[in-house]
Amino acid sequence: MSAPQAATTQSEAEPQTVFTSKRMKLLKYLPKPELPKWLRTTTRASLRQDLFAGLTGAVVVLPQGVAFAAIAGLPPQYGLYTAMVPAVIAALFGSSHHLISGPTTAISIVVFATLAPLAEPGSAPYIAMALTLAFLAGLIQFGLGVSKLGGLINFVSHSAVVGFTSGAALLIATSQMKHLFGVHLSDSSTFISTWESLADQLPHINPYVLSVGLVTLVVSVAIKKIRPQWPDMLLAMIVGSLFAAGLGVEAHHITLVGAIPSHLPPLSHPQWDLQIVRELASGALAIALLGLIEAVSIARSVALRSGQTLDGNQEFVGQGLSNVVGSFFSAYPASGSFTRSGVNYRAGAKTPMSAIFASLALMLIVLLVAPLAAHLPIAAMAGIILKVAYNLIDFQHIHKIFTATRGGLAVMLVTFLATLLLELEFAIYIGVMLSLLFYLNRTSHPRVVSRVPNPHSPWRMFVTDPDLPECPQLKILRIDGSLYYGSVPHVESKLKDLLEQKAHQKNLLVIGSGINFTDLSGAELLLRESVRRREQGGHLFLYDIKEQVRGMFKRSGCIQTIREDHLFQSKTEAISTIVSHYLDGAICEKCPAQVFMECPYASKPKNDADGTSEPQPVKAVPLSDP
Known part of the structure; x- marks a missing residue:
């Protein structure tokens, strides 16, 4: 080969080498599934335990998904859709072996607060924006994970989270009052206006509707206390439905949920309208932050018991991808579920295969059982949601915050009041900002x-x-x-x-x-x-x-x-x-003090034969500075 030919071949090869090098650097930053890491530890025994845990989780999420969708202002089936695909993606790409993703109470109420001013809850535009919200929140979470910013979540104090969830619990309970009492409220746009409208409607309470809700609530609490391993919410909903049927649904104007479509999540896609994206950006950021706080906090609490080491950045990536992919399968924003993750761990789950089994089992249940939801009273769901809201309040940590530090108490109370009185996304921002301010104030005063x-x-x-x-x-x-x-x-x-x-x-x-x-x-x-x-x-x-x-x-x-x-x-x-x-x-x-052992007449430790020693002078020789 001649010299010019060799030079030409070499020059042609250089761009390919540079391109390959850049591509390899780029691939290094792309997320990789955690599947190969935990798949090596999978055995027949672990698969058996994961299968049982997955079946248990599928039963638990059935009433939860319906209830959470109602909180988010969406048709019931969307709560179940959100518990299917996002859970699988989060399990494959997240680092936790026990975290189960899906619809959650706090995320659902932020979705409702973000979208209710923009569209009629339950309408087609509302559903489309909910899916777009999931896509945008997932992009933010994914970006934070890829940028290795998982440690930022540590700057959000637990006091802010407790304050927000407590306020959200009251908002959730307030939103169900009209369903529990069977009344129509003229104004339910804010926390205060809802209770004012409810006070005006007290003479018009439907006692039959109220009795259905209370019976469902009491049965759920009783089952949880007597048989905690049983699916209390599912059984309570069945009892509430039978009780309503015995009273007479039509005769006493007891409203039912209606039939849930018995099919798998349909394909969907976010809206690409720039105006809609601008309107949803603030809510998407709030949901992204709240979702990450929920997921990482839950994963850590379970990891403390299981002894697993977590990767915060990988959890960010897993949560982000679960929302991005879920938005194409009719899922609204998802996050880590405390109830399902706790049940998953207590049921003996060993690997993320339990989340995959849970999703597959839920799909099968939806295909077979979904039509029975047509007989479910909305009042019964309201009773269950009240129980969910109550469980959302962390009384133990509230007591600790009250007795620990004034700074933490201030963050919790301000976030709590902001949640009740302001837009929810602003309440989250206020909690985050206060947490950062107190942290900076503390570190700036060592x-x-x-x-x-x-x-x-x-x-x-x-x-x-x-x-x-x-x-x-x-x-x-x-x-x-x-x-x-x-x-x-x-x-x-x-x-x-x-x-x-x-x-x-x-x-x-x-x-x-x-x-x-x-x-x-x-x-x-x-x-x-x-x-x-x-x-x-x-x-x-x-x-x-x-x-x-x-x-x-x-x-x-x-x-x-x-x-x-x-x-x-x-x-x-x-x-x-x-x-x-x-x-x-x-x-x-x-000097009479002689505070140092090296001082001229300081007493030295006993080291002579009879155990005594006399003070020995040490001559000080001052040196001049160069």
């Missing part, structure tokens, strides 16, 4: 703690005790928190006040064990403190600092001013060097 040697300890361990004597020449502080641009003003103010109040303590030793991170602003803060101390005739010393902090000193050039020999790895090295080289020996010899 504790600056004074430390002194404990004379009762053989090795003079450092403690925080204002009654113990301090060295008159050396102040010891511990900073508990990161030094970054947000915390620098607070810490610098503390250090300046300290230098003004105790000018005689010209030397400062900072214990860095609590400083996990520092940025350039934090490094420059310590540099300025070092300069101030030297102008007063003293020094700044640090010990037990982490490698990240030391690395920032070196990269920023601050190490030249702070000085490498002023950074110590151990307490013994730090104190012995400071006492012998940087303190005034004349002051040390006359």
Whole structure:
């Protein structure tokens, strides 16, 4: 082959090599199913347990799906559709072995709050927008997962979640009052207006409708208490339907749900209208955040019991794909279900195959049992939804928040009130923003703690005790928190006040064990403190600092001013060097405190033959700075 031909062949091959390299880099960031990881651990015994857990979950979700669809303002079958395909996709791409995705209470009420002002609940445009909402929320979740931002969910405090779910529970219960009492409300657009309209309609309550709802509710509570392993909601709905039939449905104007189509989820697609996307964007973001908070929180709570290690980013990807794919199979926004996930774990599920079995079993049940929903009274569903709403309120954590911190209590109460009085998506944003504000306020005010040697300890361990004597020449502080641009003003103010109040303590030793991170602003803060101390005739010393902090000193050039020999790895090295080289020996010899073992007349640990020792003077040799 001639040289020009070789050059031509090589030049033709280069673009292909570059393209292949870029394609491989791109594929590295694409999500991969978790199936190969847990499929290797699957056995016949685990498949048997997963099958039983899946069948149990399918029975549980049947009444739940119908109830949640009603909360979302959708026909009953859409709650069942949402429990089918999204659960399979989330199981294949998520990292949790026990999390079951599908319709949830909180997501359903946010869907209703987002779409009710835009279209008539249950209408074709309403359903189309619900599917579009699932697609948009899934895209946001998927994007966060692919971008490796799974850790962001940790910044949303549990107090905000508890406040939102408690408020959502009251909204859910309020929305069912007209169905429970059998009345028509003139205005049910807000929480307050609903109760005002209900008060006007009290003389017109239908006692037969109310009795159906209460009987269903009481039966469900009783079964759960007496036989907790039984499907209480399903059995209660059957009892409520039989009770309504015995009273006479038509004679007493008891409204029924109507027939549910007995077929699998039909193919669908989101709306691509840019105007609709703009109208749904805010609600989609709120649903995406809430869905991720629900799913990750539930997955973590179950993982604590099962001992499984979770991948937050993979959970984001799984939830995102479940909503994106689900929107093409008639599913409205889904998330992790606490009830179904808990049942799945307690039923002995070992792998995500249980979620796949549950979806397949639900499809079979829908094909066979769906027509029987025509005999289900809406009042019976209202009774079940009231029970679901009650279970949504976490009384245990509410009590803990009330007795723990004022910040957490403020976040919970504000989020709770915002949920009741404002649009739900704004309530979520308020909860998230308050959580971030309290977090930033806390991290921007790290504790600056004074430390002194404990004379009762053989090795003079450092403690925080204002009654113990301090060295008159050396102040010891511990900073508990990161030094970054947000915390620098607070810490610098503390250090300046300290230098003004105790000018005689010209030397400062900072214990860095609590400083996990520092940025350039934090490094420059310590540099300025070092300069101030030297102008007063003293020094700044640090010990037990982490490698990240030391690395920032070196990269920023601050190490030249702070000085490498002023950074110590151990307490013994730090104190012995400071006492012998940087303190005034004349002051040390006359000091009555003798707080350090290295002080000239400090008592040393007993080490002679008879168990006693006399104080031995240690001569201090001051060194001049270069």
